[in-house]
Amino acid sequence: MAQRGFTLWFTGLSGAGKTTLARIIETKLKARGHKVEVLDGDIIRTNLSKGLGFSKDDRDTNIRRIGFVCNLLTRNDVIAIAAAISPYREVREEVRNHIGSFVEVFVSCPIEVLAERDVKGLYKRALAGELKNFTGVDDPYEEPLTAEVVVQTDRETPEESAARILARLEEMRLIVAAEPEGYSEEDEEEVRRRLEGLGYV
């Protein structure tokens, strides 16, 4: 089956593991011969969305821009992977409807765990009031109601989460299963015998 484009959209709180998972999936899909592009929220904010802040309007604009690029890639049969907090349900749905072939992955992790982990030191600063409009602290995060995949990064390793995402994509027939195994040599002998039994060989 030829590759069809689709958008794989990771949403979740800061530090939940969106970028990590996006990069694992990117590597695995590329190894299978797919064309893949990752749009990482942190990187997008340094170029495509440079100058935008964290008000609801600015956040929505950022998501619409990422969605716009994902749509261009998707319609050219590239797999577009977006990793952005994308806290608002309405604009995520808007992007989903615009793109059509859209798979939402909710990267779920309790905020207590994230604040404890605090890889980038952001939660500490937000909780101390040094960072304003921080999602999950003093800015809302609206969990997806319709995500195709929910991964729980406090309970699963990144490899486990990635495997579940890939399995779901296979299940949706957006990608073909990894190892195309048909009949082994032993199987072939058995197939031959069975077909002989019915007079077909």
Next chain:
Amino acid sequence: MGLLDKLKSKASKKRAVLIGLDGTPYTLARRFIEDGTMPRLAEIASRGALLQMDTSIPDISSVAWTSFMTGANPGRHGVYGFLDLQPNSYKIYFPNSRHIKSETLWDVAGRAGLRSVVINVPSTYPAQALNGILISGFVAVDLNKATYPPELVARLQAMDYRIDVDARKVKESHDALMDDVLETLKRRVAVLLDLFDNQQWDLFVGVITETDRLQHFFMDAIEDTAHKYHSAFREFYTRVDGFLGQIAERLRDETLLIMSDHGFTPIKQQVYLNRWLLDHGYLKLKENARSIEDIADGSQAFALDPGRIYINLKGRYPNGSVEHSDFRQILDEIKQGLSEISADRASIVKRIYERDELFAGPCLDAAPDLCVQSVYGYDLKGAVNKEQLMDREVFTGMHTQDDSTLFISAPAAALRADKPHITDIAPTLLDSMGLAVPQGMDGHSMFKRG
């Protein structure tokens, strides 16, 4: 399953059930309704349309079921037989689910968020991921590779599920084979009903293969009331009827389809087309040839089961000997010659199709140049080691192309009046579930528009 899928699954979309009876002829189903062998089918048939259906050419299960599940012709889906030759080679391979080039019915349903349970459809091995569950049918070898998701294997093992009848039992005795047919049916029905009851589904597809196995070896029993297995044959069908009744009892407002992938008729003779090609100088074989892999230089044509003829064209095969400029002439000669094969002073050939009359699509390069369709009773075979043009083996039944069964639980007035074709079933099911029929399907819904 995502929440969206769950919501969609519970929405107003109508569920559908398809029960497959491998090889059950329409005429036999009618007869068993009339003579009381299948009272439950009689009840079911009274609430819908029981129709005679055409199947694929070639009319064997691998091609027919693939045409069913994809709604496509072999030129699109790429399966022309139980065995085929690798490209630019005489090396045989056995097509499996990975060789199917078209989307299946359950791929389409899954994309719409609908969940399918698919049990024992031939040519689905190895089981591929889907939104739902799938247990592969013939020729599945390993239950682990035949089952998706893998967690289901333990349950199937606990229920002593059997993938297939062991047809080789006939070498032991016909009694042993009949016992195996009945036991396999029993276990199959148990799993079909268990998954019907305990799985969530929008589309349920369950196939009984034992009908086909019975008919390959006992087809002579049905016409002959004095035959040792006459009543056993009918009792077997009464059991199948009981299963159909059990399904019917469980239905609420689902659309029900019952189908077979081809019909059956008693064999008079098996006819070996490679013997004919050898005798007429078109085919040359190495000594002690066992299959077409042992083709010798200078061959102009060869046959594969059941009635597929290939011209050994230069550029298409490693030892192709026919120039493109001679292709038409050789083809016409062979068509003429084959049409003259006769028995009991009548031709055994009903019609010979050229490739483009039957097939269209991206897999056309692998298509046979001719497909020979025989009259009832003369089973065309691709064996290479036969001394005579015709003989009889242990088999007493052969497939037919124009006598498959199709039941749709809708009044005949709601359906198209023309004869259904096996590729119409997938579009009909999708239509009944409120889904659009994708472009890659050649068939058309049997439901009238509007």
